[in-house]
Amino acid sequence: MIRFFLRFTGFWLLAAGFVALIVDGTRSIAASSLLLMSAGDAWYALAPGSLAALESWARAKSPALWENVLTSVLSAPAFLLLLVLGIVLMTLGRVRERSRFEVG
Known part of the structure; x- marks a missing residue:
């Protein structure tokens, strides 16, 4: 399953x-x-509230996680x-x- x-x-x-x-x-x-749409732009176009929630959660847990890892992933096509x-x-x-x- x-x-x-x-x-x-x-x-x-x-x-x-x-x-x-x-x-x-x-x-x-x-x-x-x-022209390539980044994953962050696509996510923001579909559900901006959930992207903001992810950012606030990641910044609360570890600012380095947001700055180094997640911004790199979200900037990928x-x-x-x-x-x-x-x-x-x-x-x-x-x-x-x-x-x-x-x-x-």
Whole structure:
């Protein structure tokens, strides 16, 4: 059941990553220059309150966590972050094949 959930979530993150890539590509073609939406900008466009809540929580726990780690992750292109997360979840949820030499 957990593997199914990981694969299911990974599949939808991969799909969202490809959609974000197509949107960035369309915007780039229209502007005749490379335009990539950062993960932070995409999150702010979808749910600004939750991004502000994450920032206040991270600053309360450890200001270095917000400044060094989370700002770096949120400045990455949204499509890249979604694709990487999707691949990681799909890999974690994959069904492992049994070796024909395995005993048991």
